[in-house]
Amino acid sequence: MSNPVFFVPAGSLDGTGPGSLFVLEGSEARHAVTVKRLGIGEPVDIVDGAGARLTGIVSDAGPGTLSVTASTVVFEEAPAVRLVLVQALAKGDRDELAIETATELGIDAVVPWQAERSIVRWKGERAARAHAKWQSVVTAAAKQARRAWIPEVRAALDSAALAKAVAAADLAVILHEDAKNPLRTVLEGASEWAAGEAPREVLLIVGPEGGISPREVTRFSDAGAVTALLGHHVLRSSTAGPAAVVLASDILGRWS
Structure with missing residues (x-):
């Protein structure tokens, strides 16, 4: 034990x-x-x-x-390839469940995302309290998983700011049910730089309950993001991120 x-x-x-x-x-x-x-x-x-x-x-x-x-x-060295979960704010604490599970599975950082279709809104004092709550959630999950690293909880972004983050990322993946290429295919295409010595980051973008709007998909794609299909079934906002972390960790050799 x-x-x-x-x-x-x-x-x-x-x-x-x-x-x-x-x-x-x-x-x-x-x-x-x-x-x-x-x-x-x-x-x-x-x-x-x-x-x-x-x-x-x-x-x-x-x-x-x-x-x-x-x-x-x-x-304990940090992984050569950092996984960052961009999690849309969701009702019913589903966003917190997503980051908790993703932390146990090894996510390196999480980004709260105020998506167009997010019902939950972070404004004023509530934003500071909610950010602190997310940090508390990932800290507790890291302790539960016996991790030596606590994931970073980055500043909340709206869609305009996220588009800029996508443009600066090594790889940004929109998890979307209408995507043509499976997530495995997208990540295996990044295997060459993933095997290198320079630390890299992969953004895994998960939408809210109502999904990512077509305008957001276009905006992020124009900034350099690629869409990827996680599976044959539609996953909840609380499930998609952790499922992607598992698959990405295996493909990118983080669990080797």
Whole structure:
């Protein structure tokens, strides 16, 4: 069984090596002690959300602190090909379900997208609260999956801003039921640069409940995006992104 994971701020593990004593404090320590009830001698992982992972043994547990003696400290490299889920805002928390599942499956970043047909709207103070909620969702999912990396939650985009992001992307894929080419065909065509050393990004664009509007498809296609068919059935907004992450991770060698 894998060790429980607790997060610390990025860079907190710098200079820590085998045999070092690391003291976990704050809310993560309280959760470890009062909820998980970890005790002396139990294994645990401490990760900084940016690739560093300390694996060690609890040497002391007190109110608000957990002392861990490091056995190993490693840095897990980020994938050569980064997958970014552009998730349209959706009702019924389906957008949050999508990013939660995609995080467990290995997504590297998520982008909230205010699509033309999105019923949910992020405006004013609600936008800040909603963005913070998305960050909380992916952080919790990363912990559940025992990940060393926490996906980045980028700024929300409207369709005009997304078109600019598409133009700047290495590859942007619109998941669309009317597409002619399967997602596998589109991604296999990118295998040559995917095998290179330079980090690249693939945007996976998922529309809202009502689908991506024809005007948006044209706009993004004109900016350089390609459409791709994910399967023979129409998937919900909460399902399409995670399904694409699984297929892309396999084709691009992220799971090798």
